[in-house]
Amino acid sequence: MKERMSGWLIVFSAVLVQFLLEVTLGRAIVAPAVLVPVLVYLSLSRSDFWAIEGVLISGLVLDILLHQLPGVSSLSMLCGIAMSDMLLKITTGALRMTFVVNALIASLLSDILFILLAARPFGSGFGPATLLIVPRVLFPLLIFISVPLLFGKSKKETV
């Protein structure tokens, strides 16, 4: 129960950060994607509840906050994370950095599905600006990787 509460706290904090980033940076697709990596991290480290029910609810909250079509973020993130899991399962298992790869693929697929579902008519949102999702996805992941590298304990100290 305590773990679930802390999980919701992390998720809603991520939703809030994502919301603030998207309203301050202007365009929905340009702001760094923070929510998907957080949900992927929680699903890998705790339980798959966060990759399914957590995604549905956090996506819905984000959609309502951003005045988007309700459910469109939930659906794109649900499908993106599920497809990313499937892709990783059919690989040989030799891929290292499972979290980073999983979050990268999930974020990319989520954004592509979001553009597909949210634009009217369907699919009309793709264009040269779609490439902006690459830096949007990479930026938070680089921070995820670089923070432990820069501030993590060295092997000598842990011994």
Add this chain to the structure above:
Amino acid sequence: MRSRNSRLAWNIAAACLLMFFGPPVLGIGGSILGSRFASLFFSEAPSADSDYLSLSVKLMLENAELREMAAKSRLYRSMLQYTRMPNVTALVGRVMYRSEGLIRGDLIIDRGSEHGVYSGAVCITSRGLVGIITSVEPENSTVVPITSPSINVSCITATTGSLGILGSEAGGRLRLQYVDSSADPLPGETVLTSRFGGVYPEGIVVGTVETVSEGGRGIDLSLSVSPAVDFERVNEVLILIPEELPE
């Protein structure tokens, strides 16, 4: 506990349902909640303070209206003092706009034949003579000011009784011409309408004598007259209507 795949399928189905039914549900629900709970945020029940406030605002507005009416009443009373003939009634007309005229333009007023105005009626203000009505429509009329070159008025100076014909000159100035040189008009004298013209009632202020000079023919005097009315700031006029209209 259901399997991961079935939970995933159910959640994807829920997201799809949200996409299709979310907007109408949010719209209808928001409208219902808004109409039901709006009173919590926009209270209609007035407090005692707001009662006093609205009452004081109402009284202030009423006070302002009464002050305006009193001011108008004073103005109209002063205007009516010029109607010396007992068989003349007066009608107040508001200047709507000005047409482009030779000197300062004609005045279009909001009174017409429906209100009893006729062509040839004389218009005055509290300061003096304005002009004459030349054309009448059912709901409006055109007043040609005395500064127009087409208007000539028979006038007399108030102190020395010098008679002459008042006409206009360039720049909107007035000039009293053909004054008998034996008269001795003085600068600063008030110029009034005389009883000899037949069009304008006697004794209406027209202006003040500024300078006295010799007329063009050398046997008469010509007086420069400063008009009493500021024709650029006329907002209301009093239309003089005889009880028996002329033929």
